[in-house]
Amino acid sequence: MTEPLVHFEELTGHGDARLGIARLEAPRSLNALSLSMIERLEAQLEAWEADPAIAAVWLEGSGDKAFCAGGDVVALYHAMKGDAQTPGDDFPTRYFTAEYRLDYRIHTYPKPLVVWGDGIVMGGGLGLMAGGSERVVTETSRIAMPEITIGLYPDIGASWFLNHMPSGVGRYLGLTGAQLNARDALSLGLADRFIPRERRDALIVALREADLSRPAAAVAEVLGRFEHREQAPPGQVLAHFDTLQALVDVADVAEAVRRILDDTRDDAWLAANRARLAAGCPVTAYLVWEMQARHRHTSLADAFRDELNLSVQCTRHADLAEGVRALLIDKDKQPRWSHRDVAAVPRADVDDFLAPLWAPEEHPLRAL
Template identity: 60%
Template sequence: MTESEILFEERPTRDGGCLGIATLNAPGSLNALSLAMITALHAKLDAWAEDVSVHAVWLQGMGDKAFCAGGDVVALYRAMTTSPGDEGEAARAYFGAEYRLDHFLHHYPKPLVVWGDGVAMGGGLGLLVAADHRIVTDTSRLAMPEISIGLYPDVGASWFFQRMPRGVGLYLGVTGAQLNARDALELGLADRVIASEARQDVLKALENADYRHPQQAVREVLRGFENRALAPEAEVMPRLDHLQVLSDAADITQVVRRILDDPREDAWLAANRARLAAGCPATAHLVWRMLCRHRHGSLAETFRDELMLSVQCCRHTELAEGIRALLIDKDRTPQWAYTDVANVPASYIDGFFMPLWDAETHPLADL
C-alpha cells in the first residue's frame, strides 16, 4: 500500500475535541480494499476508539463514484495463480483481516458514520452495514455480486441476509441484484438518505456539534440533513410477493430453475436472471448452504465460517476463473467447473466446507 491509498484526518470540533475521518483513496479501483488498507484502517480506528479527544468517526470513499466496490480480488488472483500452494495462506491473511475489521466495526464504541455514496458492493457493503450511522445517497448502488466471480456473499451476509423478509436474502445472493437507497432503507442495510452533494456540509455540521452526548449529537446532525424524498423508487419491496414465490422451494436447484424460468417482463428481474444465468453454479449452492447453516447463528459464528469457506474458495478453481474472466482477461466467458446448478454434485460442495481449523486454533476464535 502506498501512503496515499488511505487517508486519515482529525478535524477539530468546537469543544476542543476532534472528528476522525478515514478516506479510502483508491478511486481507480472504486476504492477496492487491499490487505494493507484493511490493516491500516483497523489500526487507526482502534487508536481513535481509545483516544478520548475523538468524539466520532467518519468513513468515506474518495470521489463521487464509489464508497467501496469490494475487496481487492485481483491481488487474490495473483496469489492463487503465481504462488501455487500458498494461496490458502494469502486468503487466510486477507479474509481474516477483513472479517476481523468488520466484526470490530459492528461493535465500535464510538459513533461511526459510513458515507455510502455511489457503489457500495461486496466488502464495501460489509463496511457500510457494520456502522452505527449508515448513510446512503441518491447515487448509491448496493449489491453482493459474488455470483459473477465464483465466490459467495461474505462479510457477514449470511447473517444480515437472515434479517430481511423471507426469501429476499437468498434471491439477492444468487442473482447479485443491485439495490438503491430506498431498498437499502427498507431491507435494513442503511439508516438515512442524504443528498450526495451535501457531504461537506454534513461534515462541517459534525465539526460544530455539541458532543456532551456523542451519539445524540451525531444523530441530530444527520437527521437535519436527511431527505428520504431523494430515494429512488424501490426495486425489492414492490416485488416482495413475487420474489418470495420464486425463492420458495426445497433446494437451490429448484430455486434457480424458478428464477430462470420466470416469464415476467420486468427490466430489474431480467437483469437479475441474466446475471444468475451467467454466474457460477457452485456459488448458488454456497449461498444456499451458508443461509441454512446460519439461520440462527451469531455474527461471530458467521465470520468464522466465512473465513473457512473463503480460504476453500481460493483453493478451488472457480474463484480464480471468475476473476480472470471478469477482471483480468475481461472476456466475460468463464469456464465454470459445472455447466449449471443442477449438475453440481453435493460432494463437490461438501469439499468447500471441509474444516481447516478446530475451535481452539481458528484464526477468529477470539471474536
C-alpha cells in the same frame, strides 16, 4: 507502484471534541480494499477507540464513483495462481482474516461511526458499511453482493445480515447479485439515512459544530436534520416483494434457480437478475443457499468464522480464479465453471468446500 492507502485526519469540533475522518484513497480501482488498506484502517479505528478526544468517526471513499467496490480479488487471483509478486502462500488466509476482523470491529465499534455510502457499495464495501452505526446512502448509491459472477459467495458477514431481511429476500439477492438503490437499502435495513450527495460538506461542518458530549445522540440529531428521504429514488425490491419470496420459497436451491430462470415477467430489474444468475457460478448458488441456512440463528462472530473457512476454501478450488480471470484479468466474460449448471453440482462437492480447515482452538478468528 505506491500501494493505495487510507487517508486519516482529525477535525476539531465543539469543545475540542474531534471527529476522525477515514477516507479510502484508491479511486482508480473504485476504492477496492487491498490488504494494506484493511490493516491501516483497522489500526486507526483501534487507536481512535482508545482516544477519549475522538467523539465519532466518519468513513468514506475518495472520488465521485464509489465508496468501495469490493475486496482486492485481483490480488487473490495472483495468489491463487502462484504469482511471485504476491506476499506468501498464506495470502488468502491473511487477507480474509484481516478483512473480517475489521468488519467485526465496525459492527461492534463503541463510538458513533458514520459510513458515507455514496456511489458503488459492493462486496467488501458493503462489509464496511453494514456494521456502521449510521449508514448514509445518497441518490447515487448502488449496492450489491455480486459474488455469483466470480465464483465466490456473499461473505463479509452477509451470511448473517442477509438472514435479517424479510424471508427469502436475502436468498434472492445472494443468488442473483441484484443491485439495490438507496430506497432498497433503507427498506431492507442496509442503510439508516438518505442524504443528498451535495449536502456532504455541510454535514461535516454541522457535525463539527455539534455538542458531542453525548456523541450518539448528537450525531443522530445532526443527520436527522440533513435527511431528505422524499428525494430517494423509487425502490425495486418492495415493488417485487411477493414475486421474490415466491421464487425462492422452496426447500431446494436447484428448484429456486429454476424458478428464477423460468420467470417470464417483463421487467428490466428482474431480467438483469436472471441474466446474472444464468451466467453465474453454479457452485456459488449452492454456497449462498447453504450459508444462509447455516447462519439463520447463529451469532455474527460465528458467521464470520464460518465465512473465513469457506472463503479460504474457495481460493483452493478452481471456480474463483476462473471467475476473476474472466471478469477482471482477461475480461472475456466467458468463465468456464467446473459444473455446467446448478443441477449438475454433486452434494459431495459442496461438502468439500465446507470442510473445516482449522480446529476451533486454532481458528484465526477464535477471539471474536
